[in-house]
Amino acid sequence: MKEESNLQRKRIDPEIFLTFDDGPNEPYTSQILDILKNFGAKASFFVCGRCVEYSPDVVQRILNEGHSIGNHSYSHSMVLTFMGFLKREIEKTDNIIQKITGVRTNLFRSPWGMTTPWIKSYLKKNKYKIVSWDINSYDWAGVSARTIEDGILKKIKSGSVVLLHDGKEAKFHRNRSQTVLALPPLLENLISRGFICKNISL
Template sequence: MKKAAPYITGILVVIILTLLAYRSAPRRSPDDPLPLRGGNERDNRAIGEIDLEKLYPGLVLRSAKGPEKIVALTFDDGPDRVYTPKVLDILKEKGVKATFFLIGSRVEEDPEIAKRIADEGHAIGNHTYSHPKLTKASPLLAEELRKTREALEKLGLGDNGFFRPPYGAAEPSLVEQAADLGYRVAMWSVDSLDWRGLSKTEVVRNVEGYVQPGSVILQHSAGGPGEDLSGSVLAVAEIIDILTAQGYRFVTLPEMFPASEKCTEPK
């Protein structure tokens, strides 16, 4: 029995340490969004970029061509219960329609907010189910797109055949796989960089300084755990006011890139 005592003591120590670690672990608030499988934006934006728009015209979409003064507001990573409703409130007040790239697992968690997006006339795109870090063709991509599409379909919604890769990371093989699955790859031409937790003034400056006819603007209506998008939300109304005063008209991505323009043949 004396020989067993150290062994028993060791087991008790492990159990106690495990319980303490569990109790001290940060608890997820009901308002916190589900974690992003590939990590937060700030940890993944150093990925190199190929000019896929030139390689796959009509399939990889970054901006509209032509002189018409149209712009598209796009919001990634929603829905959530903190930022997405505030963005929707502002868009409704301003009478502007936008495009929301939704994460399937978050659609399942906040279905009423996802339905509100569609009910208020906004377009929806597919931003995968769990936001993994994918750059090349993979069986996981097909699964991620399917699960998000099914989550939307359960609510009577669709994804308009638009897919935005998490972190904007894509190589030709991923683009070609998305095309085989019936998707066009929707990127952006103006990055607000709001995922850095910028102030309203900084976000407005990042957008206003780079917009031109046909621009696709990237912001976020939700983020990873701990990301502060309050400055981005405050910037939405000012961006709309500034660009409207400059003669721009806001459109959704299905309006900017009609399905008839789809092209799947790489150059």
């Protein structure tokens, strides 16, 4: 009974998952990695194949520093996404990631979170893990760093998956400075409240 009571009193730190879409996109992805490293936090990066080809060293750094990589299509095409024609984009991006890093990811997030039944069937058949989110930071909408931070902190709970962006729709050199600015105070607050920022396992 005493042993059971001690186990019940043992503190369990709540886990949360920060995710970054549409990159890598320099210099912002590297800045985000620097901040995560400083705070000892882990995250998951859902990368676009086109951007991986452009910044292969950054993708390798993501993995080297203990973060996870997910497939976010090759071109982030709205037409292909909404028509459900992502199979070739998924396979192409997987091959690019594997060629550069030696790792084959089974994590997938569709652009805009839009996954048609046909693509869902394909992903299930090929043993992909579809990763959604429950907290949208709205950093993609150009809001301020303070708005990004406050919006996340109002909704955060154990097990939350937070949607952030280090890039924009597989384009290069898109401004994500507000996301970068929001990250240090956000992490400081989360860690002070006992949250552990983990990556999503492959």
